[in-house]
Amino acid sequence: MAETICRALRDGAFEGEHAPALTIKDTIDTPLGSFVFNHILTQLTSNILAGKSQARGVVLVALSRPPSFYTELLKDKGFDVSSSSKWLRVLDCYSDPLGWKNKLMEKGTVRNPYEETSLKTSLCKNLKELDKVLSSIIELGKEIVEEGKGRFAVAIDSVMLVNFSFGSVSEVLRHSSLPSVARILSHLRSHDQVSCIFCLLHVDLHEAKVAATLEYLSTMHADVEPIVQRTNGQRNTSEDLPMVEQSFKRGKFHVRFKRRNGRVRVMREELYVEGSGIKITEVSSEDGITAQSLVPKVQFNLDLSEKERLDRAKVVLPFEHQGTGKLIQIYDGRKSLNESENEEKQASVEKPQTTEDSGRGEIIYFRDSDDEMPDSDEDPDDDLDI
């Protein structure tokens, strides 16, 4: 439930509890996680501006997308970017996460490597020192809420295990080890000025334990999954083009909430990309619509009408001696001689009955003799001399 997530993030941390944390997960099959991230970010922002949320502002850790992307996003959603300094701080871990540009500038190779943005940003030049990242997140947060009371939200746009990213946790993880990322996340959650945290994780870039660790650290997780699961485990292939195209436009949206008492609630919804944003709706009559939309449009009818369906159910197939009260047996040509003799007698007794019951179609087959071989691949006419 996207709304429930937004509400939980809006309400923030309860007294004496850790801040709620949300992990958004996606895979390359349905790479729509960033849309969900943007959606939640804008929802939270509008709640903050309306004064409804516990958080007074957002610290956005931009790891996988540049600050200019977020400027465009906020403008597009109708927020006043010029006054954003009151409620938004961006920690730019995108532009120079390893300090390369800084080094090049010092050497004189390049003059001005940094991008200018209208958002209030602070540049992170060494993502490997996560402690510094943590302290700058908290510093930026304090700038928004000013000293003393008030809380702020933290948004990380991709976590990367071995090296860098909190807007994408994927990026953070790429530059540092899992334990240190986990430590930072739990630090943030327990910090008394943090209202809520949400981050994005591209699951398939990491080992399974990364996703599990982050799930333990968060109170909610939102999975974006393909509508139709691939059975063979293969990556996108050219054979299922409509499916591939679909998976970039819609997906299943599964949300798991962990209550304080340990109860877990799972909710399923569907997610559509619509224009620049996403729309999340209730699951509509399961896969019926998907199946319909995946079948190409043809002029003739592929479905059966109700009458056709009933008629088809009535047809008695050959060898199915139904309605005699006996167990239904299917002749496979391998029965012993005795059995087939018995059957022959029985069948001759039953024969008059079946002819009386002329309303029902039936095909009965008697084997002429045992000389006749059961069905085989052999060509019966192969001795024919033409």
Next chain:
Amino acid sequence: MDNSRANLLEEAVGISKGGRVVVVEDCVETSGAFVLHHFLKRSLYPDTSDVVIFIAFAHPFSHYERILRKMGCNLTVHRKTHRFVFLDMLTLECPDRNGKETRQDGLLALYGEIEKAVEIYSSLEGSRTITIMIDDISLIEVAANGLSNHVLDFLHYCYTLKAKYEKVNGMGYDLNNLCIQGCSFVTLNHEDIYSSANTLPLILQPEYLADVIIKAEPLATGLASDVHGQLTVLNKGSVCDLGGSSSKVRNFHFRVKENIVDYFYPGTQT
């Protein structure tokens, strides 16, 4: 006639304002190098002032020169007129294998060269797209001695150039003076050499960030003499315009000829 066929690829890739990230993936059976040549030729069309920065890990200059000359594009001339910058990385870091620092410094220096070139070209007058091409990513990994994280760092820095130089400078209200600049990024990679969990990000991470993914695969039915393989083009739409819903997938066959590549839909070749 050949022109209209060549447009099948162009059609699928689409026209973009400004820069974008294109990932070409191929496999052992079907090489995707010709897609790279196509983009190279397109960027160097005489009627534009676009610039290509080509980072070659796979082949020397003479190799590309020969191929492009057959396609009707003289790289030597473009190199002289500074529209084609060729960075020969065939021997990057091969002499010294002293340790971690050197390897990363090698990629840092390479990035420095790229950024310097981009900075110079973007400061010039006029509108142009700067295309950075890498042939190919798997060989950067070889140069970095198998440390895929260094490669991903390097690629990340290359992507930051796209964000930095993507701007539309409107000069007054005169549309003719509109100066559109962008920095595109075209890379080639081999899909089938990444299977373990450690190296998989090297193929997946660029896919997450790409605007267009082009896959060259053999035909599912095996090899044929008149069809050399199939291309699947996944166009995510211009994500930077925030119009992500326009993603499209196209699939068509191709035949690589001496100086041109034919693109056609399955079954339409006579």
